Amino acid sequence: AQAKLDEKDPQAVGLGYVHDTKKADTKKYPKHTNDQKCSNCALFQGKAADAWGGCPLFGAKQVAGGGWCSAWAKKA
Template sequence: MKSSPSRRTFLITSIGAVSALALSREALADAPKVAESDPTAQALGYKLDATQVDKAKFARYAAGQDCGNCSFYQGKATDAFAPCPMFAGKQVAAKGWCSAYNKKA
């Protein structure tokens, strides 16, 4: 008959999981920044500065849209750069924009 995990086992496992999450968040903070020349960035029309978006090419763009208020932006409002799942393992500028923009709820 198997016994249930002890509190000690639970705490050790929890501490390990929390440590792993903290390290992965730190690694994301040091991730490279997306360059406009990146192939994915070009495909999505990414610009470091949303005011530089070609409105003729990206008619969906509207003033006030930027990565910082996009639902995909994984940073805080005060972060200048943060991870974005559209650019796996890279950070986007809070003031940037791409065609995957989706307003935060």
């Protein structure tokens, strides 16, 4: 299995990534809402139901389907 992204990874911190979208820093990211998740982000490489999947922003590390970062973009 691929390695999972660490929330403390400097790149994760830089993008405000969290494994649980509900823990996103809403003061820093006021546009965040809890229905924004990696699993419904345009960049998520996994299937919508996958617990973990790839994200091109984090290379070989997998992100949580229920996670979030400030680069979230609505899946078309």
